[in-house]
Amino acid sequence: MTSIDTTALERMLNLLPVRYKGPGGVAGVVKDGKVIARRAWGFADMYRKVQLTAETRMPICSLSKQFTCALLLDQFGDPAVLDHRVSTYLPHYRDRLPSVAELCHNQSGLRDYWALTVLQGAKPEAEFTREHALPLLARSKTGHFPAGELYSYNNGNFRILGEMIEDGTGRSFGELLRERIFAPAGMKTAELAPDTRYPPDGVVGYEGNDDVGFLPAENGVYWFGDAGIVASLDDLLAWECHIDETRGEPDSLYNRISGPVTYRNGTPASYGFGLRRDTWRGARITGHGGGLRGFSSFRLHAAEERISVVVMFNHDASSFTAATAILDAALGREASNETVRPEGWDGLWLDDDQGLILRTVQDTAGIKLHYAPSAARLTVSADGVARGHALALKKQGEMLVMRRESENLEVTARPLAPVEWADGVGIAGRYWSEELEAHLDIEARGGAAYASFEGMFGTGPVERMYALAVDVWVITTRRSMDAAPPGDWTVQVHRDADGTVSGLTVGCWLARKIAYLPCG
Numbered sequence: 001m002t003s004i005d006t007t008a009l010e011r012m013l014n015l016l017p018v019r020y021k022g023p024g025g026v027a028g029v030v031k032d033g034k035v036i037a038r039r040a041w042g043f044a045d046m047y048r049k050v051q052l053t054a055e056t057r058m059p060i061c062s063l064s065k066q067f068t069c070a071l072l073l074d075q076f077g078d079p080a081v082l083d084h085r086v087s088t089y090l091p092h093y094r095d096r097l098p099s100v101a102e103l104c105h106n107q108s109g110l111r112d113y114w115a116l117t118v119l120q121g122a123k124p125e126a127e128f129t130r131e132h133a134l135p136l137l138a139r140s141k142t143g144h145f146p147a148g149e150l151y152s153y154n155n156g157n158f159r160i161l162g163e164m165i166e167d168g169t170g171r172s173f174g175e176l177l178r179e180r181i182f183a184p185a186g187m188k189t190a191e192l193a194p195d196t197r198y199p200p201d202g203v204v205g206y207e208g209n210d211d212v213g214f215l216p217a218e219n220g221v222y223w224f225g226d227a228g229i230v231a232s233l234d235d236l237l238a239w240e241c242h243i244d245e246t247r248g249e250p251d252s253l254y255n256r257i258s259g260p261v262t263y264r265n266g267t268p269a270s271y272g273f274g275l276r277r278d279t280w281r282g283a284r285i286t287g288h289g290g291g292l293r294g295f296s297s298f299r300l301h302a303a304e305e306r307i308s309v310v311v312m313f314n315h316d317a318s319s320f321t322a323a324t325a326i327l328d329a330a331l332g333r334e335a336s337n338e339t340v341r342p343e344g345w346d347g348l349w350l351d352d353d354q355g356l357i358l359r360t361v362q363d364t365a366g367i368k369l370h371y372a373p374s375a376a377r378l379t380v381s382a383d384g385v386a387r388g389h390a391l392a393l394k395k396q397g398e399m400l401v402m403r404r405e406s407e408n409l410e411v412t413a414r415p416l417a418p419v420e421w422a423d424g425v426g427i428a429g430r431y432w433s434e435e436l437e438a439h440l441d442i443e444a445r446g447g448a449a450y451a452s453f454e455g456m457f458g459t460g461p462v463e464r465m466y467a468l469a470v471d472v473w474v475i476t477t478r479r480s481m482d483a484a485p486p487g488d489w490t491v492q493v494h495r496d497a498d499g500t501v502s503g504l505t506v507g508c509w510l511a512r513k514i515a516y517l518p519c520g
Contacts, residue, residue: 002305004031005332012329017041020322021210022315024052026233027322029330030308033244035237044203044314046214054233057189057200058312060297061227061290063236065158065274067181068225069104070253071173072165073273074180079104082164089160090140098147100164103157105261105272109143111511113156114482119506119514120438120455124293124479127220130194133159136456141435144354144512148264151271151407153510155226155482158274162225173225181253185242187235194228196221196292205294206315214315217294221481227290233310236299240308243301258286258303263408270390270406278390278406280324281333289320293483298323305331316483339379342367345386348468349400349413355505355513357474357490358400358413360393369393371402372509373487422467424449427493427501431516440506440516451475451491471495477508486510 009029016027016039024042028035044052076082079100086097090110098108113136117128120136137156144152166173174192182190193200196219206214222228246252261272270277275286280300287300297312298319309326311319328334345362351371359370366379367386378388386393390406402411424444431440438455442465449465465475471493477486486508494503504516 002307002331004036004307004330008329008332009037009326012326013037013039016311016322019325020313020317022313022317023204023206023214024315025311025313025317025322026052026054026056026058027309027311027326028054028233028237029310029326030237030240030244031330032306033241035241038233038237040233042314044201046204046206047216048202050202052203052314055189056203057191057193057230057232057235058203058297058314059193059196059199059205059223059227059290059292059295060229060231060236060312061292061295062155063288063290063297063299064223064225064227064229066257066288067177067229067274068158068161068165069257069273069275071176071181072100072104072161073256074253075165075169075176082168085164085168086160088167089134089137089163091138092141093143094141095143096147098143098157100161101261102147103161104274105269106151106153106157107148107263107269108154108157109145109147109149109152110137110140110154110156111144111514112152112154112486113137113159114480115486115508115510116436117457117481118460118477118486119433119436119440119453119511120457121453121460122457122481123460124481124485125218125220126457126481127197128222128481130222130224132457133222133224134163139435139437139456144507150263150409151269152512158226159224162228165225177229182235186238187231188238190229190231190235192228193230194223196223200230203314205292207294208315219293221292223292227292233312236310236312237308240299240301240310243308244306247303247306254301258301267408269408276406281328281331283327283331283333285327287323291316291483295483300324300327302327307331339366340382342380342386345380347400348416348418350416350469350472351402351411351413353411354409354509355490355492355507356509357416357468357472357488358402358411359468360400367393370488373484416469416472419467419469421447422449422473423447424465424467424473427473427504429501430519431504432519433506433514433516435514439519440504449473465491475506 026040029037044050205217207217208214257273283302289298296319301308311323342362349358369376378386392403428444473491475489492505
C-alpha cells in the first residue's frame with residue numbers, strides 16, 4: 001500500500017493560496033477511497049464577500065467531458081451503434097466522417113468550433129446560445145487531418161456527443177446525468193447548468209492577476225456535453241471515492257472510460273473517452289483539466305497508488321500544476337533538476353504539414369515554445385534534447401524536429417528568416433473562405449497591419465497582425481468566447497508567378513489550414 005507524506009501534503013495545501021494568487025480556490029485528496037484532505041479559501045464573490053467553500057458549486061469546465069462519455073457508454077454500450085448518426089450533425093462534410101469513438105477520443109479531425117467562432121466574427125463577451133452550436137458545426141466541410149490518425153483537442157466533438165445522447169434517448173441530458181452518473185456516485189449537488197450567464201451559488205469567475213488586479217469575467221456561452229456541468233469540491237471528491245469503490249468491477253463506468261484506446265493504425269493513444277492517460281513522475285494517472293473564462297479546474301486519479309487529487313480556482317491559474325504538485329507532495333516525490341543552460345535555441349520555424357509557426361525563445365531556465373494555444377516550457381538535457389510534458393524538441397541540421405507524444409504527431413519544421421517589419425500594404429484586402437462561408441479583412445494603417453473576421457456572428461474585433469517572415473504572418477488572438485483562446489493564427493500568403501496574392505492559408509493548433517481566396 002502506498003503511504004502518504006502527510007507533512008509534505010499539509011505544507012503544499014498551505015502554499016496553494018500563495019503560489020496561485022487569486023480570489024479563491026478549493027483542493028482535496030482522496031486516498032484508498034477516503035477523503036484525507038479538503039481545503040477551501042478565499043471568496044466566491046469578492047464584491048459581496050461570499051465565501052468560497054467545499055460546498056460551493058463552480059463550473060468544472062472540460063472535466064464534464066468524461067461524464068458525457070460515461071453516460072454515452074451507459075446508455076448505448078458500444079459507441080459504434082451511433083456511427084450512422086454522425087452525418088446528421090455534419091451534413092456537408094466531404095472527408096471521411098469520424099466515428100463516435102473518434103469523437104470521444106478527440107481523433108475526429110474536426111476543427112474546434114470555439115476557435116472557429118473567432119473566424120466567424122464572434123465578440124468575446126457575446127451571447128452564444130444552444131441554437132448557435134449545431135449550425136456552426138454543420139458548416140464543416142473538411143477536417144484538418146484524417147479521422148483516427150492524430151489527436152487534436154476539440155470541444156465540438158463533445159457538443160455532438162451530448163446532443164446525440166439526448167436525441168438517441170429522447171430524454172433530457174441533464175436528467176440522465178443526474179440519474180445515471182451523479183446519484184450513484186453520491187455527487188449530491190452536481191448538475192448540468194449550461195448557461196454560463198447564470199452561475200449557481202453566487203460564484204464569480206475572475207480575469208486578471210495579482211499584478212493588474214482581478215475583475216469579474218463576462219461569459220455568455222451556453223455549454224453542453226463539452227463543459228456544461230457545475231459541481232462542488234465535495235461532489236468531485238465523491239466521484240473520486242466512487243472510482244475507488246468500483247475499481248474492482250471491470251464494467252464500472254470509470255474502468256470503461258479509462259481503459260486503453262488506440263489510433264486507427266493501432267498505435268496506443270493517450271486520450272480517450274474524455275480522459276487523458278499520462279505518467280507523472282512514475283505514477284500512471286488518468287485525468288482532465290478545464291478552463292472557462294475566470295475558472296480553472298483539474299482532477300487526476302492514480303489507480304495503482306489509489307490516490308486522487310482535485311483542484312478548482314475561480315480565476316485563471318494552472319490547476320494542472322497545482323494538482324500535480326499536491327500529488328508529488330502526497331507521494332513524497334521530487335522533480336529531477338538535471339538540466340543544462342540552453343544555447344542557440346532562439347528561432348522561427350514552419351511546420352508545413354500543419355501550416356503552423358513554431359517559435360522558440362530561450363532564457364536561463366530553458367525554452368518557451370509557441371505552437372499550441374498556450375506556450376509550453378521545456379528544459380534542455382545533457383543530450384541536447386529539450387523536453388517538456390509529453391513534448392520533445394531536437395535539432396537535426398537546420399531543421400527542428402518536434403515530437404508531440406500525446407498527439408501521435410512528429411513534425412520536422414524548416415527554419416525561416418525573420419523579418420523585422422512589413423507594413424501589410426501588399427496583402428491588404430478582403431478574402432473569402434469557402435470552408436467557413438466567412439470573410440477576412442486585412443487593413444494596413446500607418447505602417448501597422450490589422451485583421452478582422454466576418455461571418456455568421458457578425459464582425460469581430462480588430463486583431464493585430466505581425467509579419468514574422470516573408471509572406472508569413474501571425475494574428476494574435478488573446479481573448480475569445482472560450483478559454484483558453486486560440487492563441488496565434490499563422491497566416492501564409494500564396495502568390496502567382498507574377499507576385500500577385502492568390503490566396504491565404506490561416507490556421508491555429510485548434511483549427512488548421514483554412515483556405516481564403518481574394519474577393520474579386
